[in-house]
Amino acid sequence: KNQVEQSPQSLIILEGKNCTLQCNYTVSPFSNLRWYKQDTGRGPVSLTIMTFSENTKSNGRYTATLDADTKQSSLHITASQLSDSASYICVVRSNTGKLIFGQGTTLQVKP
Amino acid sequence: EAQVTQNPRYLITVTGKKLTVTCSQNMNHEYMSWYRQDPGLGLRQIYYSMNVEVTDKGDVPEGYKVSRKEKRNFPLILESPSPNQTSLYFCASSLGTLGPNTEAFFGQGTRLTVV
Numbered sequence: 633k634n635q636v637e638q639s640p641q642s643l644i645i646l647e648g649k650n651c652t653l654q655c656n657y658t659v660s661p662f663s664n665l666r667w668y669k670q671d672t673g674r675g676p677v678s679l680t681i682m683t684f685s686e687n688t689k690s691n692g693r694y695t696a697t698l699d700a701d702t703k704q705s706s707l708h709i710t711a712s713q714l715s716d717s718a719s720y721i722c723v724v725r726s727n728t729g730k731l732i733f734g735q736g737t738t739l740q741v742k743p
Numbered sequence: 744e745a746q747v748t749q750n751p752r753y754l755i756t757v758t759g760k761k762l763t764v765t766c767s768q769n770m771n772h773e774y775m776s777w778y779r780q781d782p783g784l785g786l787r788q789i790y791y792s793m794n795v796e797v798t799d800k801g802d803v804p805e806g807y808k809v810s811r812k813e814k815r816n817f818p819l820i821l822e823s824p825s826p827n828q829t830s831l832y833f834c835a836s837s838l839g840t841l842g843p844n845t846e847a848f849f850g851q852g853t854r855l856t857v858v
Contacts, residue, residue, distance in 0.1 A: 636785075666847075673854075674851055674852065675747075675833055675835075675849030675850050675851050676786075676833075676849050677849070678846055678847070681846070721785070721786070729774075730788075731788070731847065733785040733786040733787075734785055735783060735785040736785060
């Protein structure tokens with residue numbers, strides 16, 4: 633069964649600290665993996681998209697990594713800001729075009 | 744500005760009263776889809792459309808209908824809403840379904856409560 637599992641479910645960090653969110657997937661065949669940021673009450677917004685041949689991709693303070701062999705991805709946030717408080721969703725697109733969503737990690741950045 | 748627009752943003756209705764949630768995109772995208780988001784379950788696809796007059800069921804289609812008469816619009820219809828359809832709904836569109844550059848754009852969401 634195609635699944636996307638994220639951990640931790642929730643996370644609280646202090647402003648300025650770094651954090652890493654994890655995503656494991658069993659989707660096969662695999663087209664690409666995306667990380668989305670979803671602010672409370674709003675739609676998801678794309679942070680990064682990676683194909684199976686890409687190991688890392690950065691978008692400002694966000695860096696995503698992908699290990700297609702172990703089917704694992706991570707999202708690293710550097711020097712967190714209060715505005716980083718949101719849910720982060722890992723989404724895997726299969727070769728058929730279907731998007732499979734993880735449950736998300738809720739991040740809270742405290743001053 | 745490229746965007747996906749949903750209306751209404753918030754809706755409270757009673758069981759059995761038909762309702763429609765509209766979705767419109769201005770990016771000339773072929774692919775549009777509807778999702779519902781419930782706590783602990785992530786986003787689940789309700790219906791999708793590959794192009795005008797082409798629609799298909801997603802993972803949780805029961806109790807919903809859609810139509811795609813025009814490329815830009817993809818309304819979600821609840822003929823007889825029930826309390827278990829209380830949820831946060833998102834419409835999304837993309838240029839196609841495959842490839843790393845087929846970015847999916849999401850609407851702002853519609854919070855529906857059925858009492």
